[in-house]
Amino acid sequence: DIQLTQSPSSLSASVGDRVTITCQANQDITTYLNWYQQKPGKAPKFLIYDVSNLATGVPSRFSGSGSGTNFTLTISGLQPADFATYFCQQYDSLPRTFGPGTRLDIK
């Protein structure tokens, strides 16, 4: 199975800050990497597909980059709605796997 690790596991930031979350795969997944946002008590929400493509309706302050084994999610100009947990997910191979999540909270 492909294992995804995320760093940091948690992060505190302020409204307006720029934050970067890293996702690392234990083998090459080319660009088969997606990102999700989850708020407490809610289902994950699809954010970014194929490393850098924003899902419909996702604000342009979200961006993604990377390839192979190293990927990043960047949020530029944090808004109150962005404080949540973020997960990466690979679909290079079965089983589909998710990272453990990065919790982003307000400083």
Add this chain to the structure above:
Amino acid sequence: QVQLVESGGALVKPGGSLKLSCEAVGFKFDDYFMSWIRQTPGRGLEWIAYISGGSSHTKYADSTKGRFTISRDNAGNSLFLHMSGLEVADTAVYYCARTAGRFDYWGQGTLVTVSA
């Protein structure tokens, strides 16, 4: 708009069985693969299974293979997860998700608790 609504979660004893359902609206259901994904505080998000639009193709995670069966009824726009031989470790919130490599729409989740 796309909406997925799960139902069927319950408290079940170890070794018991349960059937989860997911009703889909707002898209052409049989055009899409569908998945079940579960989440626990300890193990995080875990993909369990997917099924192709015409039901010809199914895949399972090793943790549930042989115990869980995914199926669908395209006429009724519904997805199912038949779970048997339930274990305490199967306790989780179960989500259905529309699948196209990515999981682009998720239901609200249904809680399955396995406990004596």
